[in-house]
Amino acid sequence: xxxxxxLNAAILAAGKSKRMNSRKSKVLHKIxxxxxxxxxxxVARGIEPHKIFVIIxxxxxxxxxxxxxxxxxxxxxxxxxRGTGDAVMRLAPFFEGVKADLLVMPGDAPLLRVETAxxxxxxxxxxxxxxxxxxxxxxxxxxxGRIIRSSGDRILMIVEEADAFPxxxxxxxVNSGIYIFxxxxxxxxxxEVRPDNKQGEYYLTDVIAILQRRVGGVxxxxxxxWTEVLGVNDxxxxxxxxxxxxxxxxxxxxxxxxxxxxxxxxYIEYDVELGKDCVIYPFVxxxxxxxxxxxxxxxxxxxxxxxxxGFDENG
Numbered sequence: 001x002x003x004x005x006x007l008n009a010a011i012l013a014a015g016k017s018k019r020m021n022s023r024k025s026k027v028l029h030k031i032x033x034x035x036x037x038x039x040x041x042x043v044a045r046g047i048e049p050h051k052i053f054v055i056i057x058x059x060x061x062x063x064x065x066x067x068x069x070x071x072x073x074x075x076x077x078x079x080x081x082r083g084t085g086d087a088v089m090r091l092a093p094f095f096e097g098v099k100a101d102l103l104v105m106p107g108d109a110p111l112l113r114v115e116t117a118x119x120x121x122x123x124x125x126x127x128x129x130x131x132x133x134x135x136x137x138x139x140x141x142x143x144x145g146r147i148i149r150s151s152g153d154r155i156l157m158i159v160e161e162a163d164a165f166p167x168x169x170x171x172x173x174v175n176s177g178i179y180i181f182x183x184x185x186x187x188x189x190x191x192e193v194r195p196d197n198k199q200g201e202y203y204l205t206d207v208i209a210i211l212q213r214r215v216g217g218v219x220x221x222x223x224x225x226w227t228e229v230l231g232v233n234d235x236x237x238x239x240x241x242x243x244x245x246x247x248x249x250x251x252x253x254x255x256x257x258x259x260x261x262x263x264x265x266x267y268i269e270y271d272v273e274l275g276k277d278c279v280i281y282p283f284v285x286x287x288x289x290x291x292x293x294x295x296x297x298x299x300x301x302x303x304x305x306x307x308x309x310g311f312d313e314n315g
Contacts, residue, residue, distance in 0.1 A: 006051075006100045007121060008183075009044035012087050013037055013064055013107030014057035014078040019234040025060035026232055027107040028067055032245045033269030033287060035067060036232055039110035045072070046114030047103065047121055051094070054107070055087045083201030084177075085193040088186075095183040101125070102186065104204070106177045108232045110241055116228055117178075123221045124180040130217040131186070131208060133158070134178040136226040144174035145205050150212070153219045157209035162198045173222065175205060176229035189214050245270075253278075261299075275310070 017026040027037035037054075044052045056064050057078035065075050074094075078087045088104060095102070101124065103117065116134070124132040133155055135147050143161050146168050150156040158175045159168050186207065193206045212218040223229075227244045231237065249270065250263045257276035260266055265282040268274075272286045280286075281299025292298065293310030 004099055005125075005182075006098065007047060007049050007103065008051045008053070008095075008100055009047065009049045009103045009105065010053040010055065010088065010091055011037070011040050011044060011105050011107045012055050012084055014055050014061070014081065014087055015108065016058055016081060017060065020238075021235075025064055026238075028060070028063060029232070029238060031110050031232075031238070031242050032249060033271060036110045036241075037064065037068060037107050040105045040107055040112065041068065041073070043105065043112050043114050043117050044103070047117050049103070050100070053091055053094070055090060057081060057087075081201075083195065083199070084204035085190060085202030085207060088204055089190055089202075092187045092190075095187060098183070100183040102181050102183050104179045104181065106231055109177065109229065110232065111228050111230055111244055112176075112178060113228060116223060120178070120221050121180055124219070127153075127219050128217065129180070129219045130182050130211050130215050132180045132219045132221050133208065134176040134229065135173050135220045135222045136176060136224070136229050137172040137222075138174050138226050138229075139172075141169075141172055141174045145177075146171040147173040147175060147220060149173075149220065153221075154212075155208055155218045155220050156212060158205040160197065160203060160205060173220075174229070177231065178229070179204070185211060185215055 013027050020026045028035045051074055052072055053074050053076050055076045055078055058081060076090050078090055120132060120134050138144060145158045145160045146164055148156045148159060189210050190207050192210050193202050195202050197203060208218055230241055232241050249268050250260055253274050254260060258274045259279045262282040266280055267285040269287050271289045273291045275292055275294035277295045278292050279297040283301045284299040285303045288306040290304045290306060291308045296310040
């Protein structure tokens with residue numbers, strides 16, 4: 001990658017969370033013991049960015065700010081919910097006169113892997129792209145923007161579900177809502193986006209067609225594991241994301257030498273630490289910062305939170 005440009009990250013967390021039917025922001029609901037927003041922040045930190053921006057707004061802005069009061073985060077307010085394009089436009093003052101790339105991610109997408117974000121950034125810079133969109137094919141693409149390709153890896157435009165024609169809805173390749181932009185190009189042409197859609201919002205997706213028309217160099221980076229792009233808009237999707245994350249955590253510990261007698265019947269949270277040759281029986285829940293020493297057997301029907309198992313006073 002070129003050392004001339006800085007790499008930055010922006011996370012969009014200003015949504016109203018209406019479909020969660022909750023008193024709190026959806027990005028503060030938990031998966032494997034961590035708020036949803038924790039996961040895109042982990043990805044952002046994993047690419048070693050120059051700056052991390054979190055765009056907040058609406059009634060939950062204060063709660064999000066206080067929940068993630070960390071030095072490496074710059075919070076940016078979006079006063080009115082006018083869409084993702086307007087949200088990203090709030091970052092323009094930070095990039096005046098600088099050469100930079102900007103990774104943009106939804107705050108409600110907890111399953112993207114750090115390795116995927118790194119590969120996306122590498123692809124973007126190797127192509128010398130003005131914009132790169134992370135895409136995948138979904139078994140059921142309902143609700144996602146469809147990718148309209150021109151040739152090869154190049155994208156012509158993204159069509160939102162609400163505005164798509166029937167033949168466009170048949171397309172399986174979808175927009176993940178995860179992008180990398182050359183900021184000089186992005187903030188020059190983003191003001192051309194207009195709220196000419198059924199929602200009356202400024203879609204960030206619309207800038208893709210504008211950039212392709214004005215400067216070219218808009219690419220798709222397609223991944224095979226479609227679970228990485230799953231977002232959380234309602235309780236059903238929260239449950240789906242939780243299931244994927246649980247499997248990842250269990251698989252990680254099995255690779256590190258832990259035996260699960262029935263991997264589908266345990267619940268292990270993100271911060272739990274398990275020693276080599278542990279054996280975990282069915283219906284075990286390990287929560288919080290629980291630590292289990294090498295060779296310990298647990299279960300069945302045991303629930304532990306913030307416990308240390310098998311350690312003496314000297315560790």
